[in-house]
Amino acid sequence: MKWILITTLLFLSACSQHTRPSLYQQLGGDAGISLITDALLNEIANDERIVHHFADTDIERFRRLLAEQLCQLTGGPCIYSGGTMQDSHKGFNITLANYDALVENLTKVMQRQNISISAQNQLLALLAPMYKDISYR
Amino acid sequence: MKIMILLAAVILVFSPKSMANSKIIATGGTSSIEGSAGGGIVPWAVINGYASSDEWAVTSFISVVGVDDFTLNTFGASLTYDNNWEWSIARQTLKLDSLGGELGQDIFGVKYHIAGELLYTALPQISLGIQYKKHRDFALPKAVGARDDSGVDFYLSATKLLFNQIAGRNLLLNATARATKANQTGLLGFGSETNNNYQLMLEGSAALLLNYNVAIGVEFKQKPNKLSFADEQHWRDVFIAWFINKHVSVTAGYVDLGSIAGFNNQQGYYLSIEGAW
Numbered sequence: 001m002k003w004i005l006i007t008t009l010l011f012l013s014a015c016s017q018h019t020r021p022s023l024y025q026q027l028g029g030d031a032g033i034s035l036i037t038d039a040l041l042n043e044i045a046n047d048e049r050i051v052h053h054f055a056d057t058d059i060e061r062f063r064r065l066l067a068e069q070l071c072q073l074t075g076g077p078c079i080y081s082g083g084t085m086q087d088s089h090k091g092f093n094i095t096l097a098n099y100d101a102l103v104e105n106l107t108k109v110m111q112r113q114n115i116s117i118s119a120q121n122q123l124l125a126l127l128a129p130m131y132k133d134i135s136y137r
Numbered sequence: 138m139k140i141m142i143l144l145a146a147v148i149l150v151f152s153p154k155s156m157a158n159s160k161i162i163a164t165g166g167t168s169s170i171e172g173s174a175g176g177g178i179v180p181w182a183v184i185n186g187y188a189s190s191d192e193w194a195v196t197s198f199i200s201v202v203g204v205d206d207f208t209l210n211t212f213g214a215s216l217t218y219d220n221n222w223e224w225s226i227a228r229q230t231l232k233l234d235s236l237g238g239e240l241g242q243d244i245f246g247v248k249y250h251i252a253g254e255l256l257y258t259a260l261p262q263i264s265l266g267i268q269y270k271k272h273r274d275f276a277l278p279k280a281v282g283a284r285d286d287s288g289v290d291f292y293l294s295a296t297k298l299l300f301n302q303i304a305g306r307n308l309l310l311n312a313t314a315r316a317t318k319a320n321q322t323g324l325l326g327f328g329s330e331t332n333n334n335y336q337l338m339l340e341g342s343a344a345l346l347l348n349y350n351v352a353i354g355v356e357f358k359q360k361p362n363k364l365s366f367a368d369e370q371h372w373r374d375v376f377i378a379w380f381i382n383k384h385v386s387v388t389a390g391y392v393d394l395g396s397i398a399g400f401n402n403q404q405g406y407y408l409s410i411e412g413a414w
Binding site: 049095096097098099100101103104107111116117118119121122124125128129131132 | 154157159160161162189190191192220254256257258259300301304305306307348349
């Protein structure tokens with residue numbers, strides 16, 4: 001019993017010594033983030049709960065900035081060149097329901113692309129706290 | 138004319154937009170045996186169903202707890218608004234399988250979400266709730282020393298979902314403090330001849346979301362022990378909940394209700410099905 005415990009502990013500590021791939025790598029790098037970004041834009045375009053917020057958006061620019069942001073946020077080699085979350089959502093009055101809708105769309109996309117549960121949840125952990133900067137501006 | 142206006146108002150309130158069910162799946166929890174959203178036996182700070190801001194939702198459920206000498210059947214419903222308000226009703230019938238006969242109570246609940254967002258803020262989601270409970274067959278509880286056939290529970294719940302905690306899975310933690318006079322949650326009435334004080338009880342739940350649709354968890358519910366004729370003990374359970382989609386969820390569990398009315402070691406199953414619109 002003791003031996004099993006010790007071996008397990010050794011095994012676990014050996015695992016944690018390994019440098020884990022960054023979330024950026026887990027999501028498939030630049031290509032993976034492009035896929036997520038495009039699919040998410042597609043979901044938004046078909047979601048009547050939130051599509052109106054994008055009526056005056058330059059979609060090409062939005063797409064580039066979102067991919068940049070996801071890349072930087074997940075530890076990729078990019079620098080986000082857009083404005084702060086507070087500034088870029090000013091006047092939109094993004095509600096809790098809007099935010100929920102966007103998160104739901106993202107989870108749909110990630111499931112469809114067979115991203116591991118762990119990577120999905122790591123990304124959600126990074127995005128969820130942005131709620132306070134994005135909502136009700 | 139009046140009816141037309143009323144109808145128009147109802148249609149307006151329950152328009153497709155206001156019934157959009159925008160919340161993320163599983164974040165409404167399930168209907169507890171008291172009708173409030175939570176786990177099986179503990180109310181959580183989450184609001185039942187999938188109404189996000191400015192949306193309405195309706196849920197209904199039916200559940201059964203079967204232990205050695207008792208069976209508790211419950212059905213109920215809730216109306217929720219804005220992810221802030223929850224109005225619930227539940228009817229419980231406790232079959233005394235060994236003694237013969239049955240007891241029952243009705244529970245009217247109101248919950249108000251005061252702070253935090255389950256998924257999005259560092260602060261846990263915090264809600265205040267009250268449950269008015271009214272016994273339907275008070276003769277037996279009275280005979281064993283219960284003082285009142287009705288009572289009001291007050292509770293404060295804090296619930297938080299933590300992302301990527303165990304094997305990459307999300308972990309939900311809940312703590313609830315409840316002020317109550319109830320004996321066996323009210324099924325044996327409220328207070329006793331010698332003790333009519335409110336007592337502060339702690340309840341807790343932890344659930345691991347294996348994916349977006351399936352959660353496994355444990356719960357603990359501290360209970361008072363006011364009646365002298367028989368010991369009352371704390372409750373605990375383990376459960377698995379399957380949120381099939383945003384309209385149907387099924388929960389199964391194993392419960393340990395301790396001693397009830399002199400019958401010791403009451404253990405058994407818990408099954409619940411909830412519908413949401």
